[in-house]
Amino acid sequence: MSLPDPNLATERLPLWWDQVEWGEPGPRLETSLETDVAVIGGGYTGLSAAYHLAREGVKVVVLESERIGFGASGRNGGIIGALHPGRFKREMRRFGVEGFRRACEIGRESVQIVEDLVRENRIECDYERSGEMCLAHSRRHLPTLKESARVLSDLGYPCEYFDQAALREQMNAPSYFGGFLDPQSAHVHPGKYVHGLGSVVRSLGVPIYERSSVSSIAAARSRGGGRNARGIVIRTEGGEIRAHEAIVATNGYTGNLHRFFEGRYYPLRSYVVATEPLSDADWESIGWKSRCSCYDTKIMLYYFRPTHDRRIVFGGRADYGEWENRGMYDQLEEAIGWVFPSLRGRLRISHRWYGLLGYTFDRSPRIDRLKDLPQVWYSMGYSGHGVGVATLCGKILAGNLLGRHDYDDVPFNRSPLRRFPLYSLRKLTAPAYLAYCRLQDAL
Numbered sequence: 001m002s003l004p005d006p007n008l009a010t011e012r013l014p015l016w017w018d019q020v021e022w023g024e025p026g027p028r029l030e031t032s033l034e035t036d037v038a039v040i041g042g043g044y045t046g047l048s049a050a051y052h053l054a055r056e057g058v059k060v061v062v063l064e065s066e067r068i069g070f071g072a073s074g075r076n077g078g079i080i081g082a083l084h085p086g087r088f089k090r091e092m093r094r095f096g097v098e099g100f101r102r103a104c105e106i107g108r109e110s111v112q113i114v115e116d117l118v119r120e121n122r123i124e125c126d127y128e129r130s131g132e133m134c135l136a137h138s139r140r141h142l143p144t145l146k147e148s149a150r151v152l153s154d155l156g157y158p159c160e161y162f163d164q165a166a167l168r169e170q171m172n173a174p175s176y177f178g179g180f181l182d183p184q185s186a187h188v189h190p191g192k193y194v195h196g197l198g199s200v201v202r203s204l205g206v207p208i209y210e211r212s213s214v215s216s217i218a219a220a221r222s223r224g225g226g227r228n229a230r231g232i233v234i235r236t237e238g239g240e241i242r243a244h245e246a247i248v249a250t251n252g253y254t255g256n257l258h259r260f261f262e263g264r265y266y267p268l269r270s271y272v273v274a275t276e277p278l279s280d281a282d283w284e285s286i287g288w289k290s291r292c293s294c295y296d297t298k299i300m301l302y303y304f305r306p307t308h309d310r311r312i313v314f315g316g317r318a319d320y321g322e323w324e325n326r327g328m329y330d331q332l333e334e335a336i337g338w339v340f341p342s343l344r345g346r347l348r349i350s351h352r353w354y355g356l357l358g359y360t361f362d363r364s365p366r367i368d369r370l371k372d373l374p375q376v377w378y379s380m381g382y383s384g385h386g387v388g389v390a391t392l393c394g395k396i397l398a399g400n401l402l403g404r405h406d407y408d409d410v411p412f413n414r415s416p417l418r419r420f421p422l423y424s425l426r427k428l429t430a431p432a433y434l435a436y437c438r439l440q441d442a443l
């Protein structure tokens, strides 16, 4: 088996990588090519953009520095959430009622697009629309969950508020004080989904070059040596692509691809563990019959979901450090026991891994083009909610390149992608912010 990252120690392999037959890697780019659109990044954003462009007859090439699914798209929790009750006041304030309603529609569309892609292309990826529960880790969050259930129901979105007694009927998780259920949400096997999407894109005739890291993006020069407003040149170590337009779809893995992105996203590390499959008795003891995905109201939140093969995948958002913090895995294992006390002392962890989220200052993604290179589009900054949204943003990008404007009213896209204040001092500011979050979460 050839994994997206062959150098990764096996004890820190994402469960999802272990359960997919990845096959041999695609070719490296070792030549000069011309195409209509070059897509940089082989995750959900890039593959969805390539899929939607190729279906319209556009000539596309995908470049991925490792293997497709190497980034967050092969490492995430697989939760596709439609509604976000914790955010509703902030979004109402920011977007107004109509903008908020549109944001909710986008959330629903982001679930639907995955469902449609999976169904139409017969991608086998354990897709399951079993809902998502937001759980209150302290009593002070109950009024917000209750109010958002009322507001969202009034706007026509089915959802439900549970107090602690009612929650007990849903799952035996006594540390939580109540919850908000969005029955429209779903979950998926992220590895099977990204691998399946890659196969569909290839079947449309799109070449996917793997182990082909883009080192520069520049405007093409015209014959006289001046800047050619229509073209773009993308270089890798082994070759180059001349394209009319390019898409940057590298999110939390963007690195120093282009100076514009520096300080405009934060590569936040999120850690995940997976248990061995649980016994029938253990499933019975936690009473989690609905198989909904869950996350909680902490800023440094926990998220967890059941898998098809009866495991729990449990993640935490976590760390602003520059290196892997292995202590996080023990903390997550302990946290499973905090959520489900009946499993304490009985858990066996089979997989531990982390990945990079692309965080923006206002926690909203952006789809735009570079000012100094308008032939280059980007979509990034899903801030931990990208399984469905990145897939949808890939479609939006494709529409933009085709001159369609179906999504010009996307509320999160109304302001430009701004820099984090004091980004250059992040080694000092990030730990202080983390300490503040932990303090808030303890209240």
Ligand SMILES: Cc1cc2nc3c(=O)[nH]c(=O)nc-3n(C[C@H](O)[C@H](O)[C@H](O)COP(=O)(O)OP(=O)(O)OC[C@H]3O[C@@H](n4cnc5c(N)ncnc54)[C@H](O)[C@@H]3O)c2cc1C
Pocket: 040, 041, 042, 043, 044, 045, 046, 063, 064, 065, 066, 067, 068, 069, 070, 071, 072, 073, 074, 075, 076, 077, 078, 079, 080, 081, 212, 213, 214, 215, 249, 250, 251, 252, 253, 254, 255, 257, 270, 271, 272, 303, 315, 354, 355, 356, 357, 358, 379, 380, 382, 383, 384, 385, 386, 387, 388, 389, 390
């Ligand atoms: C641990 C974890 C848990 C998560 N859980 C959830 C969840 O449950 N639900 C949810 O909605 N979201 C979740 N997310 C977020 C979600 O996974 C991401 O938002 C989404 O996968 C982003 O997709 P993407 O295609 O934009 O980027 P990615 O999947 O990160 O892909 C970017 C790709 O670009 C490639 N690349 C980078 N630089 C270059 C270059 N120079 N040249 C060529 N290629 C390059 C990388 O190798 C990478 O494969 C989670 C993320 C993580 C890390």
